[in-house]
Amino acid sequence: MADQVKRPVKITETILRDAHQSLIATRMPTELMLPIVEKMDQVGYHSVECWGGATFDSCLRFLKEDPWERLRKLRAGFKNSKLQMLFRGQNILGYNHYADDVVEYFVQKSIANGIDIIRIFDCLNDLRNLETAVKATKKEQGHAQIALSYTLGDAYTLEYWEQTARRIEEMGADSICIKDMAGLLVPYEATKLVSALKAGSNLPIQLHTHYTSGVASMTYLKAVEAGCDIIDCAMSPLALGTSQPATEVMVETFRGTPYDSGLDQNLLAEIADYFRPYREECLANGLLNPKVLGVNIKTLMYQVPGGMLSNLVSQLKEAHAEDKYEAVLEEVPRVRKDFGEPPLVTPSSQIVGTQAVLNVLQGERYKMVTKESKKILSGEFGQTIKPFNKEVQKKCIGDVEPITCRPADLIPPQLDKFREECKEWIQQDEDVLSYALFPQVATEFFKYRQAQQTKVDVAAADTANKAYPV
Numbered sequence: 219m220a221d222q223v224k225r226p227v228k229i230t231e232t233i234l235r236d237a238h239q240s241l242i243a244t245r246m247p248t249e250l251m252l253p254i255v256e257k258m259d260q261v262g263y264h265s266v267e268c269w270g271g272a273t274f275d276s277c278l279r280f281l282k283e284d285p286w287e288r289l290r291k292l293r294a295g296f297k298n299s300k301l302q303m304l305f306r307g308q309n310i311l312g313y314n315h316y317a318d319d320v321v322e323y324f325v326q327k328s329i330a331n332g333i334d335i336i337r338i339f340d341c342l343n344d345l346r347n348l349e350t351a352v353k354a355t356k357k358e359q360g361h362a363q364i365a366l367s368y369t370l371g372d373a374y375t376l377e378y379w380e381q382t383a384r385r386i387e388e389m390g391a392d393s394i395c396i397k398d399m400a401g402l403l404v405p406y407e408a409t410k411l412v413s414a415l416k417a418g419s420n421l422p423i424q425l426h427t428h429y430t431s432g433v434a435s436m437t438y439l440k441a442v443e444a445g446c447d448i449i450d451c452a453m454s455p456l457a458l459g460t461s462q463p464a465t466e467v468m469v470e471t472f473r474g475t476p477y478d479s480g481l482d483q484n485l486l487a488e489i490a491d492y493f494r495p496y497r498e499e500c501l502a503n504g505l506l507n508p509k510v511l512g513v514n515i516k517t518l519m520y521q522v523p524g525g526m527l528s529n530l531v532s533q534l535k536e537a538h539a540e541d542k543y544e545a546v547l548e549e550v551p552r553v554r555k556d557f558g559e560p561p562l563v564t565p566s567s568q569i570v571g572t573q574a575v576l577n578v579l580q581g582e583r584y585k586m587v588t589k590e591s592k593k594i595l596s597g598e599f600g601q602t603i604k605p606f607n608k609e610v611q612k613k614c615i616g617d618v619e620p621i622t623c624r625p626a627d628l629i630p631p632q633l634d635k636f637r638e639e640c641k642e643w644i645q646q647d648e649d650v651l652s653y654a655l656f657p658q659v660a661t662e663f664f665k666y667r668q669a670q671q672t673k674v675d676v677a678a679a680d681t682a683n684k685a686y687p688v
């Protein structure tokens with residue numbers, strides 16, 4: 219090995235975002251993060267993923283925190299490390315398509331408040347839905363990473379991945395990520411996939427997977443051998459299960475090889491020691507369900523994400539039709555085919571899953587059709603890799619003319635309207651973006667924030683009155 223060229227693997231640490239999103243419903247509060255930031259900053263991670271995804275919603279909705287304030291605090295603590303966020307293309311962090319002015323402003327403010335790397339993805343892998351975010355990131359001098367939602371299916375050949383990598387490089391992105399949200403990528407397929415992406419572009423390749431099916435660390439090993447530059451890992455207290463492979467394990471795996479990350483295991487151990495009591499606390503209070511820590515091989519058998527399987531179970535339970543589970547699992551790939559074989563990731567996973575449940579429960583396919591299914595079949599989410607099933611499309615949307623352009627081209631600017639709607643609550647520029655993404659939740663938060671401030675004012679006035687009696 220001594221004569222081999224050194225190619226140290228780089229590591230993105232996910233404990234402050236995806237790890238706690240995947241294991242404990244995104245509930246880690248900022249105050250738990252801050253005491254360990256200085257130590258994490260010394261590790262030499264490629265980046266620390268700490269924002270975006272579900273953290274934004276969770277801050278406002280459950281933790282009663284301002285997500286922008288969290289970002290600024292993390293930025294102040296991480297003096298050397300690059301901070302990374304997850305961004306859902308034209309959906310930003312929400313579930314609808316937004317106008318370009320909202321996307322651009324969100325990118326601008328994310329970078330202004332401290333984000334270095336923006337990982338941008340689309341549930342259909344329709345690259346047109348990523349264009350605005352990529353351009354905006356480049357304009358703000360950020361690093362624009364395009365993430366491809368990994369999935370299996372007839373259309374997803376190695377040629378497809380290779381060509382897509384080429385198009386991503388042409389779009390001006392800085393790196394490519396394979397986003398394997400379901401843990402479907404098995405080790406030897408990773409070799410082929412990474413080689414295909416490398417053949418298609420000269421960009422750095424990053425791999426993001428989940429341990430759900432139990433193969434993830436082996437997949438990283440094969441991927442890195444095949445040329446993958448960066449892997450996503452989580453510190454061991456919040457690793458494995460539906461989260462990422464453990465940082466310490468991957469560091470140890472590559473030690474003494476040409477891929478040696480060079481990270482200090484002692485320093486990592488101190489960080490793990492910090493988070494371990496939190497893991498115990500989450501196990502004790504039920505936030506961390508031991509069920510999500512096991513191996514779920516069904517995700518590989520049915521090629522659907524673990525989260526989607528549990529959603530199907532609960533939908534069937536509600537309808538008192540748990541005996542239809544197998545029938546629904548067989549219907550999922552058929553609906554997916556009818557809908558142009560999209561990857562199954564938020565929101566396409568929910569749309570396909572719900573429609574499959576309806577098809578089975580109604581005893582007739584597409585007798586009842588959800589609003590979202592109609593939207594997909596009308597092209598409102600963008601273009602799928604394969605054409606829709608024409609008959610199904612006709613049955614679901616009738617004579618409505620489907621759109622073929624980039625969906626956001628049909629959305630007029632929205633920022634002014636949002637500003638007007640929430641003007642009474644605005645205390646900082648960023649508030650309009652919180653409102654744009656989650657109008658009700660953000661308004662509730664703004665009210666809470668104001669009430670807290672009033673309390674503080676009253677307390678301060680009380681203290682002042684006592685100190686200086688009039």
Ligand code: CO
Pocket residue numbers: 236399426427428
């Ligand atoms: Co993930």
